[in-house]
Amino acid sequence: MADGEEDFSSLPWPDRFSHKNWKVRKGGYEDAKQQFEKTGDESDPIFIPFLQDPGLWKGAVTDSNVAAQQDGLASYCAFLKFGGPAACARSRGATVAGIAEKGLPSTRPAAKASAIEALLLCVEMDKPDPVIEEILPVLSHKVPKVIAATLNGLTAIYHNFGCKIVDPKPVLKVLPKVFGHADKNVRAEAQNLTVELYRWLKEAMKPVFWGELKPVQQQDLEKLFEAVKQEPAPKQERLTYTQQMEAEAGVGGDADGGEGDGGEEDYGDDDAGEVDAFDLTEAVDVFPKIPKDFSEQLASSKWKDRKEALDALYTALNVPKIKDGPFDEIVRGLAKSMKDANVAVVTVAANCIDLLAKGIRSAFVKHRSTVMSPIMERLKEKKQTVADALGGALDAVFIATSLTDCLEEILEFVKHKNPQVKQETVKFLIRCLRTTREVPSKPETKSIADAATKLLTDSVEVNRAGGAEILGTLMKIMGERAMTPFLDGLDDIRKTKIKEYYETAEVKAKDRPKPIVGPPKTAAAPAAKKAVGTKKPLGLKKPAAAPAPPAEVPAPTASPSKPATRSIPSKLGGLSKPGGGLPTPGGALKKKLGGPGGLASPQRRVISPPSEEQPQQPPVSKFGMGRGLAGRPIAKPSPPSEPAPAPAAPALTGIAAIERAELDELRLEKERFIRMIEDLKSERTRLNSQVIELQNQNAQLIEDHTRDVLSVKAKETQLVRARSDAEAAEQNVQKQQREIERLKRELSRALRSGAINSPTGMPDQFGMPIPDPASIYQEPSNGHSPLPRTGLHMGARFDSRPRSYASASPSEEKENGLESPGLNRRKFSPTFGTAYSGIASPTRSSMLGSGSASGEEHSTRSAEPAENWKRAAEVTSQLKARIEQMKARQGLTRPPAQR
Template sequence: MADAAEDFSALPLPDRFSHKNWKVRKEGYEDAKQQFEKTPDESDPVFAPFIQDPGLWKGAVADSNVAAQQEGLGSYCAFLKFGGVKACTRTRATTVYPIVEKGLPQTRPAAKQNAIEALLLCVELDKADPVIEEILPGLSHKTPKVIAATLAGLRTIYHNFGCKIVDPKPVLKALPKVFGHADKNVRAEAQNLTVELYRWLKEAIKPLFWGELKPVQQGDLEKLFEGVKQEPQPKQERLTRAQQDAMAAASAAPAAGDGEEEAEEYLEEEDAAEVDAFDLAEPVNVISKIPQDLLDQLASSKWKDRKDALDALYSALNVPRIKDGPFDDYVRALAKCMKDANVAVVTVAANCIDLLAKGLRNAFFKHRATVMSPIMERLKEKKQSVSEALGQALDSVFISTSLSDCLEETLEFLKHKNPQVKQETLKFLIRCLRTTRDVPAKAEVKSIADAATKLLTESTEVNRAGGAEILGTLMKIMGERAMNPYLDGLDDIRKTKIKEFFETAEVKAKDRPKPVVAPKAAPAGRKPIGGAKKPALGMKKPAPSVAPPAEEPVAAPSPPKPRSIPSKLAGPRAGGLPTPGAGLKLQKKLGGPGGLASPQRRVVSPPSEDQPPAPAGPKFGLGRGLAGRPIAKPATTSEPAPAPAAPQMSGMSAAERAELEELRLGKERFTRTVEDLKSERTKLNSQVTELQNQNAQLIEDHTRDVLSIKAKETQLVRARSDAESAEQTVQKQQREIERLKRELARALRASAMSPPNTMSDNFNMPLPETSVYQDPSNSGGLPRAGLHMGPRFESGRPRSYASASPSEEKENNGGMESPGIGSRDGSFGRRKFSPSYGAGYSGLGSPTRSSVLGSGSASGEDQPARGGEGAENWKRAAEVTSQLKARIEQMKARQGLSRQPAQR
């Protein structure tokens, strides 16, 4: 048996993989796994037989023996892990379905784990689409256990890689079929997979399969979704090989920060790219669903017809993805609806634009110019529902285009005279900066920053806060360094506000070139401090460019000798050398800000180390340490005089350097003072601007108050005149009432004293006149002016008429009361009658009712009276009295009502 075992181990691995003995196969799987793990790279020859013959793995992952299959799956995992992309692409078409059919339903935990790991490695090494395509036939398997295991494997893949790496569309289309399976385990695993997809896609999964589920299943899924809605957006737990390479490149990049932060930002951006319904849905041709008479209905004069037409269009456009077509006429009609007087029509039209832009996405770009300006012009509407619909339409238009396309019109409407339009445009620009994935160009950044800076000086707090938020959001995108030039002129309060918005802003675009610049690569070659290229500038003055720095460090520790020092502004000295001050200035130019500014720095990095092969040149000092070393390049030397150089250099360094340092400090102080004055001036300018705005607001308020006071004074004057006219009317009515009262009292006295006229039996002639109104003061009870009945003869002609009132009677009689009876004889002969009939208010003034004894004849003789007319006249007088009383009461009531408003 030992010999047989040795013979089996000596067989090649492909032969052992296909051996009929399961133990030989198992040992072959184990040996292959060990050899794969020991390989140095993916090009090792041990992988070649298995790449050339992928069928070897088909038997290994689906081995009939459970123990051998477990080892075969483990060996295949090692093959994929160490064999690389080529090992995956050559074998996945042969191994994935056998793993799904035989490996995933395995009862052994180790075997099942190896099967899942093999599928995950296939997805990780290359693309997920071919793997999912090989897995999906497992959902149609006749064994429910295989279907449930396939669903569990898919859930694991989506859990590790997410829906951005693994396309969920094929799986979502297959879900309704498994939800209708008879096995409860299959339905349970289908629910788990759906919940996992909902974690990544949220509501975007519903348009593809939700309508094919039963209401009970929809209800159960909704309950499961409730527990997932509150969870944060999931992140990818396992990276593909491409992502790993990108992370490695980001970590190895010589950036200002460490590479781990760059890799984390890269992963965050990958996770932030969510999959929406547009990516999952199929394009729908909605042109056929739009009513044919839509444009005619939109031109109707009735708003109800226009709204109904837009509702029909909304129903047709309400799909996740729209197939591009001839929408030009409809878009122009929707843009025209933005000017409609009815807000309901405007709202539905904005919703239609929103759906059309979302459904077409990039294809809506050509319609942007048609609808954007009308929508922004209609932002003046203050109704909340209308402004929200318009804002949503603008957001969808922006998503279908880009920030650069929309920026010009947006900045133009930021200057709109309507404050409501300006505020809504401001909010739209902030939303654009938050959601854009494209970093704005420098020119666009400048235009945005300039517009936002102008908003900081607005009189309203909303606009000022909006301007600060724009600058803070833009700073989040571009970085603090890039925004410093736009914040220099602002005061500390506004800078603090902008900083707050910068810290809280959430953006999707970040300017990567700024941190990735290579500032650290340049310091590595920090050799040219006064060397290589810079000495070329000193060809005219070769020695001074390097000689003074070498002499200064030695002269500093030695005590200077008291001597007269020439001015630093003097010209070149003898021997062709410039003054020490000029050498220091040239040295400062060559060294730069961090080079040879201080003596200590010059000692640390002597230029002599940059030029070790230079030949020995003339020495400027003997026995002076470093001063005797050759410093300058000998190529341009021309034998300077060595004798006067040493004392000049040693005499200059102490005093002249002190003066230079003093001047440098003075210059720094002056520069700081200038900067402080500039900042103070900026603050004062901002305060002046704010005070001007406040002054303008106060002037406007004062003008409004003055106009209000004048309006109140005008109303008061009018009210006083109305009150005076009402008082006059009341006085007039009171006088009329008093007069009527007097007339009534006179009528009552007359009616109480005069008895009814009857015919006298002693006389054959009738009573010629009957008066209801009689004056008791008249002797003999004769009637006075009042109701006179009877004819009067003047100039042989009879005339009778009734006056309307006592006042008219006075006017007819020349202002005098009618005398009633002019003369009376004892035989009651002839009488002269008044030309008027009294009682104008009772109705007795009519000739038919007032002529009791009849009308006068042409000859002037009285007519004979009728027997019963006296009593009838008395009754009529009583009726007149009662009517007068009723009318007086009515007039009093009216006077009381009119007097109350006047008093009020």
């Protein structure tokens, strides 16, 4: 049996790990573990077979023999611990699922503990996401015992590393499935895992899976959550390999080393309360849910159509996380809705902006300038529901952006002329200062403080209180000392008010001043750097070599003016160290070059020359007697007659020369960076000047464009007026032409009527002979319509106005002798067809009358005296003259040849 064991131990590792005898496998696991623990680093040859064939560990962690499996899991833990990240990355794909399926449900406590430790080491040494991906399929196993053990392993992982290191989203998605399992042990472990996740995520985890649980399960979990709420914030109990390296680097770079103990607490503090529902949910594409005719409905003239479109958009956007897309047109429509006259439309539009900003978070930065100003302009609305919706939209926009992005517009609206807008903007600025996680820069702090100081003298009490609260909240962020310059000119009452707000303010961002680096840290930093960058000579580890010179530093304090010239005796009683300015490299170099033989060498002669206190001892070092009591001066050393820097030159060899070269290289690099910074500053100044110049040119172009637009509009106005005047003149001309035509017809009708009533050559009612109608008209030579050669009827009177005629007045009839006591006056007056008929035409009844009337008229005419004939002739001539004047005014005068 002993011979068999010897043969088994001499077998290669793959053969021992896959041997059919479980005792051989068990012995192989134990031997491998012992070999891993004895390795010096991760590059030891013992790891090579297992890195080349990671499948060996799959059989080890799932060994059919429980005793061998226990040793296999322990061996795998040692492999991960001493093999480093490379061992984990190569082997986890073959082992994690087997550990969850066979190791976690083990009945042996040691095997189960090793299985959990192996999973934790896999998370610690590399990334946790691949480990979780390998574990989750085991939750669908047929055996409830395996599922419960796997849930217990997940609980251990989240308990040790927290939800900031291990992503909780994949596990939250499968929780409803395990809560619906028939086995009570599975449901109990699911509750434990959920409570552990709640310790880290709080209420942010509920939107992911809470709705899929039964009400009874929700009630049970709520009771468990109540106990967790009273506990302090959880802290990460186990650091990953990367965090360990960062912590070690931080401790090594610190001269004091006083902050090394708080590394774990720093990691734990960052994990508490930082995860929200947005980080846990998947983004949803909302564009298929938005109506296709959204833009058309939003542009409708009916407010109900606009509100229905916004309601449909609100339903589509009401998801925890929105996938980014082309929302530009939708955002422009929402910004335009801020100016809507209907407050219901404004409220729904503000709610849509709120959901969109919360849904896409940082991607909303490009839409901020489109919606922020319209929202703040609408703050003038006094209705509380509208004001709340607008405030929520502004808060969501701020959360999606930053204080720097929003500050300029906020400060502009703080000076708004509308008191309601100013008041709501001040409240919004206070909320921004409370929730921001970025400390304002010094220019931003000055701008905020100046605006708040002006509010302290506002006429409205709410704004004055808001200014004090702004200063108090800002003081909470920046500190009292930083705010002192802004409070100097204020009275005691206002300072007291600001102090009250400062004490009660709750902020998330606090300015942490940079620590002042003291001289001890500055002196120790190069030493630490040299210790890191210098290789250990000849494999000897002498950590006490560097701290030795500081232990004897108090010796040269008697003469502080010349610290470099004092000799510090070594522990071996040899000569004093040359090059007092570089004690550390000299001591390290002595230890490096001082071999066990104790023989002098050329390098030793170079490094240990006679000190400046003993100029007469060069022959001693020549014969190799530089050490011992004989080489140590008994009397007090005399002051040096020459400066000391000369003998220090030989010490600048070996390591000192390397350090000097590195120092020179760093100085050159520093100068190069300084020049680069100066170039960048000059380039920035030049670009700023170009920006200012372009802005001025842009402003000039805008002004020119505005002036041109106004000029074009003025010309267009003049053109419209000229067109309207031309149309009016054309209408007037047409009206004049129609009036002329009508006058012609009336004149023709009057002449024809007189010709019919009186025979040709017969005397008319005035005793004048009636001309022949044919002789009244002549053919026009210029294309005008024919005009009568004679005037109107003797009984008609032409008015002096160009387009109207009136009947003869009663006084003219009396003068003309046309009125007699027995004669009806209406029969002698010409009648008009309408009120607008421009010329008088005697009717047939007035000219001829009835039979009896005409006879009566004839008898009356014959009875009138002869002197009336002269008067009638004068009236006729006057009428003719007036007709000629009328023709001349209308441009209808015939040429003299036709007269």
